[in-house]
Amino acid sequence: MSDRILMKGNEAVGEAAVRSGCRLYFGYPITPASEIAEYMAYRLPQVNGTFIQAESELAASNMLYGAAAAGKYAMTASSSPGISLMQEAISYMAGAEVPALIVDAMRGGPGLGDIQAAQSDYFQLTKGGGHGDYHVIVFSPYTIQEVINIMPLAFQTAFRYRNPVVVAVDGLIGQMMEAVEFNYFTDPEEIPLPDWSLSGKFRHGNKKNVNTSLELDPDKLEAINWRLQGKYHEIEEKESRYDYVGVDNPETLVVAYGTVARLTISAVKKVLGEGKSIGLFRPVTLWPFPKAALAQKAKSAKRIVVLEMSAGQLIEDVKLYVYDPTKQYEFHGHPGGTTFTPSEIEQILRG
Amino acid sequence: MSDRILMKGNEAVGEAAVRSGCRLYFGYPITPASEIAEYMAYRLPQVNGTFIQAESELAASNMLYGAAAAGKYAMTASSSPGISLMQEAISYMAGAEVPALIVDAMRGGPGLGDIQAAQSDYFQLTKGGGHGDYHVIVFSPYTIQEVINIMPLAFQTAFRYRNPVVVAVDGLIGQMMEAVEFNYFTDPEEIPLPDWSLSGKFRHGNKKNVNTSLELDPDKLEAINWRLQGKYHEIEEKESRYDYVGVDNPETLVVAYGTVARLTISAVKKVLGEGKSIGLFRPVTLWPFPKAALAQKAKSAKRIVVLEMSAGQLIEDVKLYVYDPTKQYEFHGHPGGTTFTPSEIEQILRG
Amino acid sequence: MTKNVVIAGFGGQGVMLMGQILALAATEKNLNATWLPSYGPEQRGGTANCTTVISDEEIGSPVVDTPQIAVIMNNPSMEKFEKMVEPKGTVLLNSTLITIEPKRSDVTYLRVPANELAEQSGSQKAANMVMLGVMGWLWKDTFTIEELESAMVHKVGDKRPQLVEINKKAIELGYEFAKNIV
Amino acid sequence: MTKNVVIAGFGGQGVMLMGQILALAATEKNLNATWLPSYGPEQRGGTANCTTVISDEEIGSPVVDTPQIAVIMNNPSMEKFEKMVEPKGTVLLNSTLITIEPKRSDVTYLRVPANELAEQSGSQKAANMVMLGVMGWLWKDTFTIEELESAMVHKVGDKRPQLVEINKKAIELGYEFAKNIV
Amino acid sequence: MNEGALKVVVDEELCKQCELCVSICPVHVLQISSRINSKGFHPVEIFDNDKCISCGYCAMTCPERAIAVYKPEVERA
Amino acid sequence: MNEGALKVVVDEELCKQCELCVSICPVHVLQISSRINSKGFHPVEIFDNDKCISCGYCAMTCPERAIAVYKPEVERA
Amino acid sequence: MKVVYERPKTLEKVVNHYCPGCHHGILHALIAEVLDEMNLADKAVAVAPVGCAVLAYNYLDIDWIEAPHGRAVAIATGIKLAHPDLLVFTYQGDGDAASIGLAETMYGAIRGMNVTTFMYNNAIYGMTGGQMAPTTLIGMKTTTSPYGRDPKREGYPVKMAETIALQGGTAFSARSSLYNPRAITDTKKYIRHAFELQMAKAGYTFLEVVGTCPTNWGMTPVEASEFAKNELAKFYQLGVLKDVEGSEQK
């Protein structure tokens, strides 16, 4: 028998976190993310970890804030309304440079909406749903296997840049099962405690550590902000990730991420088989957005098709980054928890 | 003696609300918005209104939600971190079409930041800091007099479209004093109670009213979302507002809003006097953004200068809406609570 | 090779489990597999369905709009899914419960008296396992009935060992039934 | 006509009030006026300053980076604001407290023993009113000393009527002092 | 007195076969019927109208408020 | 015993002239001095060292912890 | 024949979405009965929670609003202050009122708002599929306390009626249940009393109702009612904790 196992997306999120070295989970139940918490409630005690059901998403995100500031791989997960409640904490963590990991299984909105998969929180995640000039790094895997591959990277990236990271999935990835493989297991003891960690002075050379996002002197705060902008720039340079399937200089460029990209891939392959000059550009990081790569791939394209499970958010960035008014832009969206069907996508791609 | 009085911006916000017919205020103190609450705590009891110091911004925004859903002019005010805490409620109110009014006196971020004036929450306000495909209408006055003129319009617009409205000011407008005039006073008794109001069946023909943002059937939720998008489109058509000072076909187009626009105006006039072909485009609504007008004004411009008290947010929209890669875009920002000085702006404008 | 099936019925009929066992059997044969659930807007009770795709290649979409096979366990699902099956596809219906008349001429209908056969296996509730047996026959070039049964045991055995024998019986009854009528 | 002044000192020296009274006096003359406060990063104690602009036209920026006049009440403010005053501008300094030597030759310095004069008026704390009197003289073509005093009464009278007389005295002392030295 | 009329009338479409009424009835006159409603439930029925004391307990307990209870008018002696 | 040494030593830069120590001293030996520190406060001083009983109340009460208190060693008789 | 019981007028005649035997339905009906008896249905606005009762607005023929999770009392506060003549109440789950919404609920009591809260305590998060609630008993297994609630790991059950009773603005705080006709009668009495106090502007009124969740407890409805009686109502003692009017103090 192989090492491949059939696993639910949400459970894979949990197992991947455990194998990345995460031993602290703070969460509040919400469909369609609850199984992540449930899996962790069951799994963490087996590996000497701690699962806490917080009293709210506010509390969960602030517990996470504390644990990550203490230098540990820690996480929370929620879905759209719960993520809205975390915006203050996220802005704080960005400002105080705390490497927290947040999984967002997006669902239909606005408001209570429904509990089906959606991508209507692209702006919230990429433009800063909270206040201030900050960015969180947003990974957007499109299969359960990619979730598994990205989780350790997500933790490492958070710690490398001391920045909050969001892994954005959706109800569909979370609820489906797929045959997957885990080829890593990191012992948390082997993850070094950073010297900035709040862990008691005795753990870091008896010099006190302070973690704060406060700076009452506006000139100093401006300087901090420009330093943060420098960091964001470095992240844009180094961490923009994307995937591309198609011909080299496509006439039609399709842009989609996450679940929609997955639904699109077969359709793209099909019309490729029919001889169409087409390609699918799939941002793997939504922020930093792989701008340069997109602009490059879009060079040859006359028609740019953006598919999202929203009323049109990614499309704005695509236009901004391609920045060529001579091209034809086409947007197709499903806001509110409905998904594209493969045949619908085929029809769109055929034009 | 004239009717003009010297008044603090934050107090003017309160007085303008009272004179617009608002008798319900729910707020939580925060610098630099606290005087709005303080003014209302003192003023509302004089006019039979109700001031409530909520236990938090979450509570304040939800009290507001209830009061506005009950069909009354009601408001809250806060500043950046407090506005982050309102994102869930704002998304709900947009989804449930509740005409609430929120004043945001923006301050330096991210996180706790400082308490000085800033404009770093442009994205949060205009792209939806909360989850889902929604928009709030955002007014951005640049003087205390304009605050006074906009407040009644803000309430009326909220009710006309059943949509949350934000009046975005900043610490500078809130803290400064200026000679202003009030030329209206609406008796709240004269504002008709909408038929959708939650006010007891006996007040609306004994047919029950339900206010909800929930729709568990994704097809129906998608339909609701497209209807909302239709409303947003109508608002974009009808409610985009801007102001322009300068020559007709400027070579240099400056774009700025709120306090920065005000600081810029004298400088623009000065260099206009020196014979420079220049103009200041000032969006008065940040959403809906006056796209068409901007694109039109930008036609002649070779150089487009965007000034913001942020690390660069408005600039993205300016590029997106002007959408002309042949132009030269210039961004100057002050994130973190510092302001431009008039001479700094002059220097920038001279190029 | 890429195969897919949609399985639909009431919440309590075990349609989710069926789809999962099929996906597991494929996984245990080192194939790729996806299983995708879909619940109706009603939280509890109501209808539910799932889609299983198995393949020896990477699976593109786990969402299938024109399934090769539809396993249909009740009337409401018949109304919804009969029309979605691809031309020349197969509709596998629980004839014990479904009273709606088939409407298409371009698909093959297999009427399985699943509840009755289930009762023979020892429990009314094993109707889903009967249908699984039929699926085993239809997908017999992918896995053997023993492999299917072993996937069932891996899925169910830990939590409810008492059901293993009944389920095996039901799978076999379904398999035999299919063998005889197909 | 557009006039502006920056007033700076310790938190408790009443610099904010000075600026507000000037703005109010202008408003009561139907002029436009803005008053803009600025507190140091320290919440309490520390330094504070404000800017008042008055004009018969619409006022552009309430922020002034090269003020025509700076009223300086303590040493830290001297270090910060002396250099900002526009060439040919006026630096009005509280000579009772400021020990720093003036450094510029392109501005006019007016040294006012504000605390001493305030004491003559009845209260040490009225040093700001003395300075206001001096401002009244400097801006005498905009409003009369009576108009300035009346703005002071409108601002202070309701809350602290007991201060009105002392303040008036102090304003007058400042005004007279200015008249004699300018 | 209207002897024949049922003291307990069940709205069969509302019943979810939870059996709370059956378990609470002090005189044990309720049972699950063999009929089936459109949601697939077998609604409750009264099988011994005479014994029913019209206490209303079943109605009070029914989460669906599927039950109405009546009491024969007492004839004046 | 080191007779001349002060029992109460005030760090004058830290003192904010709040007078809590002055008000709490059971023997009333503290007062506001005429000196001025860099923040503009007149720091507290002890004016009657002898009377001071080294109870430490002033130090405990001082929000700035600007006060240190010492007690003369008791000489063995 | 005399009517002993007929479906209350204010209870909409639709099949609700609750699981068979769930006590949510009983509580709905009791509220409807009291509204009918007090003739308040056309003057009432209710706030639905996020939780199993999220669709409660489909079941009572009065004005409704659906609140964000936990914020029901804040929403109710806004409505009440907009129209002080109305009867305003919130219908909440234990997770909604005592976990994510704890502060809002407490401040209803602290502020002495003239609104009424019904908190359905089923010791579980029903809607989301059986996670631990603040009220989950020690030892109970839920999907997020799979090893049984251990106070060292999962903390202690919250006693809301007691905590609310302690706050200054509370006019009435009580706990009741629905497991038998006697308990149901008590609950109805408390509902009426709470509404009367609210209309008399006496302050905040709070009723914790110990209910069931057969589905997530993995029990039949009858077993669940037994569990409510023998386990839940043992730990969460029934009765009046505070009543500004009565002497029924504990």
Next chain:
Amino acid sequence: MKVVYERPKTLEKVVNHYCPGCHHGILHALIAEVLDEMNLADKAVAVAPVGCAVLAYNYLDIDWIEAPHGRAVAIATGIKLAHPDLLVFTYQGDGDAASIGLAETMYGAIRGMNVTTFMYNNAIYGMTGGQMAPTTLIGMKTTTSPYGRDPKREGYPVKMAETIALQGGTAFSARSSLYNPRAITDTKKYIRHAFELQMAKAGYTFLEVVGTCPTNWGMTPVEASEFAKNELAKFYQLGVLKDVEGSEQK
């Protein structure tokens, strides 16, 4: 000479930003003294609030984090679970801990987290300039209760130590003050006891400290101390409300 009192080692030698005579400084010093005496400074992490104590991290020579307004106990929970061997405490204002952060504070107690909270009760929002706090006394005028706190309009003062004492996971809940040497001594004793209980993993420890705000009360420091003694400490009675160890129950 023998040292009666010298500045504690852990209290950084900088001029703090508090107003003259504000009791915040006393509480800081006492915590520093206990940390020194228990030798815990290098094992301690503290959480600063949003409130006048927002810059507390400048004053004690230990690890610090500055929490979002009200979320201090949640932050402390995260830190404590990351490093269970540490001493973790929050230093909060009354607005921070009892208004916006009420749920987080309560859940420290409900969960029985091994962290300690110091809540400085000055009956006002100091930092933002004197608005009403949850603890503002009836009748007190503040900038947001300009007509004096009227419970019908502004609700009732919150008694945190009592409310916290009621929760299952609370090991220690007490109220003390700083208006004279006796009160200061008691406070220090409680701080030490709370830290000892925390290190013994006894559960949540909570100390409400009745302090002053001369600035926003419009009083001299000496008047403010008198007010704390004669008014605040009358309403907010001092003493131990719960102690899992002692018998000092009320």
